[in-house]
Amino acid sequence: MPPLNRGRIVAAAIDLIEREGADAVSMRRIAADLEVGVMSLYNHVPNKSALLDAVSETILSEVEFTDDPAAPWTGRVRMQARAFRQIAHTHPRSTMVVVSRQLKSAAGMLPVERALSTLREAGFGEREAVQIFRVFIAYVIGSLLREVGVTPTFAPVHGAIRADDVDPELFPEIGALAPHLSACDHEAEFDFGLDLLIEAIAGRLAQRTT
Amino acid sequence: MPPLNRGRIVAAAIDLIEREGADAVSMRRIAADLEVGVMSLYNHVPNKSALLDAVSETILSEVEFTDDPAAPWTGRVRMQARAFRQIAHTHPRSTMVVVSRQLKSAAGMLPVERALSTLREAGFGEREAVQIFRVFIAYVIGSLLREVGVTPTFAPVHGAIRADDVDPELFPEIGALAPHLSACDHEAEFDFGLDLLIEAIAGRLAQRTT
DNA sequence: CCTCCCGTACGTACGCTGTACGTCTCGACA
DNA sequence: TGTCGAGACGTACAGCGTACGTACGGGAGG
Structure with missing residues (x-):
């Protein structure tokens, strides 16, 4: 398993949204999908809002x-x-x-x-x-x-x-x-x-x- | 204070949304604004989603x-x-x-x-x-x-x-x-x-x- | 008038949320 | 070898929707 980083978190978030909808997004769900503790996410993303911003930016740049x-x-x-x-x-x-x-x-x-x-x-x-x-x-x-x-x-x-x-x-x-x-x-x-x-x-x- | 009813709940919800935004809407907040217990709302509205439907319908009908x-x-x-x-x-x-x-x-x-x-x-x-x-x-x-x-x-x-x-x-x-x-x-x-x-x-x- | 019953109000409780804070581990460098 | 910083993680708290159980008050039937 590669080390946790911002890109993997954003990718997991996008994947989760596409699989289960935006309402299903929670920090705990994303952490579980990455097989990682919840608070580990906060080492790479300041908060949930910033994570969704990153999601938006990533999709837009594609x-x-x-x-x-x-x-x-x-x-x-x-x-x-x-x-x-x-x-x-x-x-x-x-x-x-x-x-x-x-x-x-x-x-x-x-x-x-x-x-x-x-x-x-x-x-x-x-x-x-x-x-x-x-x-x-x-x-x-x-x-x-x-x-x-x-x-x-x-x-x-x-x-x-x-x-x-x-x-x-x-x-x-x-x-x-x-x-x-x-x-x-x-x-x-x-x-x-x-x-x-x-x-x-x-x-x-x-x-x-x- | 008049008895609790669906209309007063919907009005309180609309008022709350306009005052503090849709994110501020919670059953507890609405109940507090009406000076009423949280669960009393559920005697008149089946759940939060139905309440928001009623909000939408009320505004639309105006x-x-x-x-x-x-x-x-x-x-x-x-x-x-x-x-x-x-x-x-x-x-x-x-x-x-x-x-x-x-x-x-x-x-x-x-x-x-x-x-x-x-x-x-x-x-x-x-x-x-x-x-x-x-x-x-x-x-x-x-x-x-x-x-x-x-x-x-x-x-x-x-x-x-x-x-x-x-x-x-x-x-x-x-x-x-x-x-x-x-x-x-x-x-x-x-x-x-x-x-x-x-x-x-x-x-x-x-x-x-x- | 007394009793029963039902609708309404409400308290408690459960599992979920975001995240602040403290701790622990591990690799790099003096 | 000792130290230090970064990252992973556990715990904890306040708030969420709402399922469930309880208490009360007024109208209907005897």
Whole structure:
């Protein structure tokens, strides 16, 4: 057994989250998985919050942001948004941990920097670029949370809404659309909204330069 | 002191969340606020999870969805989205609780029903209406979470990012745009993206009917 | 009026949590 | 060989959700 270190602790935490969900994470569980005393963890990690920060940072730094500065900006922001969505694939149950922690580190700011520079190079003004960036962030994070089931009320996916569950008198549309509401191709849905947004923003840019 | 009942417990929970945040919620704290033994709560609420469901439902049912069926659909979806965003104003620290709980009750499905019927009446197809609905939900929830500070990494608002905090070599855009990144008129930002989305969707509708 | 019964309030207790603190062991170096 | 520091670990404490047992108070039936 290799000596205990920060990397092994973070890896064990990510593994535990993916196996049993974020609620199952406790210092005792992680220590048990590593066959180590609980307090030994505190030699490498100051506290649980910092450990979750490290989890978030590690996952974020694994995202592959391959950006071609020569490509048109529309394709670049599409690629960046899709890269970010990969988190929901590679670490679905850690997604909420990643997006809910404030990271002032390089891993957290790199995606922001890339997105902003793409928008600035596309020709958007300072304030405009930030506004558009925020719109994309809102959409991407909202989509991720639906995909991983954090906001299930308005994302009735895994058979949660069935046609005979709802009163068709009170909720005729939900009843009628139940088949479409219960099925969800996350990638297609994500791309649908993403293209819609890009198209709208491209429209604004074109309209302004004329 | 009136007798203990479910309504008083839920009200105390909401009050506690708004005063000290969702992490401060515990059955013991709520009982103490009500000057009541801990286990007395369980005569009216089966467990903590059900209590949080009740909190979510109560807040959701307070949202005023005033919908004018005669108005154009663009205005109707704008009004519905804005009404939903009111949650962030009336109960900011409860927002995450509301959006993260699956409600199969009427309070949870009413907004869904309204939005879907609006889109259907606007002329969108079944699958299309659901897709568009999901895009709006993603954007609205993502915006709410940024506004209430649940996803702070990509929403550097309250002075979290200051120009001298970032290395301008590594993050030139963040440094240059720091003033715009630290300030955020949530209502204006929300409406900006909302109008962008509505405009894009209206374009799809017009393009299809021609 | 007396009695019984049930809903409500409450105390105790168990297993869980994060982590502060003290101790012990072991390898490196003077 | 003696010393020292770092890391592993045990114990302990306050707080958590809640299962269980108990006590009380008011309405229903005799």
